Amino acid sequence: MRNSSKYIIGALLVIVGILTISGNIGIFSLSWLMNLTWPMMFIAISFFFFLGYMSKGPSGAGLLVPAGIMFTLGVTFLLGEVFSYHLVWPAFIASPAVGLLLLYLFGDRSPGLLVPVGILFTIAGTCFFSELLNLWGVLWPGFIIAPAVGLFLLYIAGNRESGLLIPIFILTGIAVVFFSIGTFGYFGRYFKYIAGGVLILAGVSTILKKPSSNRYDDQNHY
Structure with a gap:
């Protein structure tokens, strides 16, 4: 257990050191990496909701609403950080619609949605x-x-x-x-x-x- 722990800690220290040196010499900055990483958290959370729906089947169709919202938000944040929010910000408005549309398509198809x-x-x-x-x-x-x-x-x-x-x-x-x-x-x-x-x-x-x-x-x- 101790041997495996030291390998994990050592690998993390090496990665942090490489990122620090790379940021200092201008290859890429740690802040830029963080700007690309945090939007992926929304996408990762959406995958958990998708997995929950797949495990429960039609009875878990309600999970598609937060799944669609989080996925759309994650992609929008990612595009905004990489390029610009100038043209992608309307997707924030559309994100609830994506979740509701998924619920309509894979749920009970209630027309009110x-x-x-x-x-x-x-x-x-x-x-x-x-x-x-x-x-x-x-x-x-x-x-x-x-x-x-x-x-x-x-x-x-x-x-x-x-x-x-x-x-x-x-x-x-x-x-x-x-x-x-x-x-x-x-x-x-x-x-x-x-x-x-x-x-x-x-x-x-x-x-x-x-x-x-x-x-x-x-x-x-x-």
């Missing part, structure tokens, strides 16, 4: 594309249409109750109106440049346009 799934995924997608394209002023109506997406998924997966279509159409219509206003407002600032370009092209085409044959015949007649 799809309402928050649709809402959260739509909000996350709106944030992602708004951040990617820097069009928050145009794409923000996606927050209005998010409940409509959730209700539409409920309508599709449920009993197709016609009453659900009323709020779906109302929310979608409001979102389309605000989206149209935002789009016209965004591109309206470039209208003067577009109009000027059109006038320039019209003037150049007028100058370069060949005279018609009838006009040429009239000039020869005189």
Whole structure:
């Protein structure tokens, strides 16, 4: 027992020493290694939940919710530490939706679960594309249409109750109106440049346009 302990302790000391020397000579820093390590804890915890579900079977489907959340958080933190949180942070919003979607797919397929799934995924997608394209002023109506997406998924997966279509159409219509206003407002600032370009092209085409044959015949007649 003592012999095995000394080997373990010795190996740990060697690893720590190598990491310390590597950090001092600039190969990689210990802080950088830690930044990559702690997100893996979320992923590791999610695997335990997945294993719990696999051991219990369908009766343990509820474990898929924290499993999906922790896995999504771990991957998001890992990507954020390696690259940047600039575009990956909307995944934090989508993480509960991942867990609920897994519960729906591998659980009792309750249609009500799809309402928050649709809402959260739509909000996350709106944030992602708004951040990617820097069009928050145009794409923000996606927050209005998010409940409509959730209700539409409920309508599709449920009993197709016609009453659900009323709020779906109302929310979608409001979102389309605000989206149209935002789009016209965004591109309206470039209208003067577009109009000027059109006038320039019209003037150049007028100058370069060949005279018609009838006009040429009239000039020869005189």
